Amino acid sequence: MGRLLVVFTGGTIASGFDGQGKAPVSGASRRLKDSLAELFAERGVEAVFREPLGSPGIDSSEMDPGHWLLISRCIAAELERGLSGVLILHGTDTMASTAAWMSLCFGSLPIPVVLTGSQLTLDYMPEDVTSNLRGAAMACCSDLRGVWVYFNWKLIPGDRAHKTHAMHPDAFNAVNGQPLFFNPDWGLDPSPAAFRTAAAGQLPEETRRMIGLDPDVLRERCAAIRWFFAQPGARFEWQGDERFLCLLGYGAGNMIPSVLDGIERRNGTTPYVIACSQAEGGVKHPEGYDRVGMARLAKAGFRVWNQMDRSVEFVHSLCCYALAASFDAPEKALNRYLRECRP
Structure with a gap:
């Protein structure tokens, strides 16, 4: 049975x-x-x-x-x-x-x-x-x-x-x-x-x-995952406590240039960046464009991962899982499912 x-x-x-x-x-x-x-x-x-x-x-x-x-x-x-x-x-x-x-x-x-x-x-x-x-x-x-x-x-x-x-x-x-x-x-x-x-x-x-982690501890950790949704004219401001910055941009992995400028002006510890797109279909390519491609942040000292062909829901859950399973080194989980962009 x-x-x-x-x-x-x-x-x-x-x-x-x-x-x-x-x-x-x-x-x-x-x-x-x-x-x-x-x-x-x-x-x-x-x-x-x-x-x-x-x-x-x-x-x-x-x-x-x-x-x-x-x-x-x-x-x-x-x-x-x-x-x-x-x-x-x-x-x-x-x-x-x-x-x-x-x-x-x-x-x-x-x-x-x-x-x-x-x-x-x-x-x-x-x-x-x-x-x-x-x-x-x-x-x-x-x-x-x-x-x-x-x-x-x-x-x-x-x-x-x-x-x-x-x-x-x-x-x-x-x-x-x-x-x-x-x-x-x-x-x-x-x-x-x-x-x-x-x-x-x-x-x-x-x-x-x-499994033994306190649910409230995980909630607190995941509260440091921030999403930014790109739309024409949108502006970006740092909140200060970001551990992950998930950018929901355009097309192959592009973002408003002024938003990228603002992110690059970050002082202090830099969060992990996940380059995502509002275009669901296909594998993303944030390295494909110079000025607007989100991979440009890798050259500014950020660690940037490509969403690849994953869903936005999967990306968010993966960020939460990474903070739960390996808080001090969440890149271990990210690297199994996403691809890190080279500087």
Whole structure:
């Protein structure tokens, strides 16, 4: 028999109308638990339900790195007894960021870790709760491995997910990647699934080390990650406490020249710079332009990393992970996924 962890965090999938609008409610969570318990029992799976953020959970707009750490700690604790899969029920607004974090922490495990949610609550007709919940549950009983977002009959790699629709059920796409399209025959197979099992000893050393970190300490560290969004006429001013400066510029990795001028005037310790683009597609090339290319900061003494073809959500989660796993040398994590620009 497989043993599968179901993590409730809140979000629209566990919400109802509270008189003022949608919000997580305990009644919705109970209905989801009953439905999943029956579904997994039919597949010969022991379902373990946990609520590391409390009941009924939070709106995903409230999600922060401290919450990611609590969820990770919950998963690591259950891995002590072995798991054949993990299902995380989550709000859509920050699901891609959480999926990126989970990919960094648990992506190497030989089991599926699947995040799902919904754009509509069960109060709507039609709704997308049922199809996403059952599809994600079946994916957890499959021979997949790694971290995925399941939505609207698609499995999207967790390190590539990006929310593209505000309300439409087809909410996510894969940034510079391809989704897997769910096979409905998986749900028709009455035979018990053949499960792999993952244990705590299979966690990466970095993940094991940071599990014991105080969530508030991680929140404080990640508060020093600053994003600057380039738009015509925007101006930049230093706040003084930046550890990471993530620049969301244009095209291949370009930035307003006056903004680069202002960054170069920094006195004292220089933060790590991540050169990102509002253009999602393709590999970025911040060295491609002289005056406006963000790689110019490397010549001014900054350490600059290229976003490559990663999503913005992945970049932010990677910065948080780097500060959690190796606070004194976060470049160790950056160098595994991004490319540093040469001076």
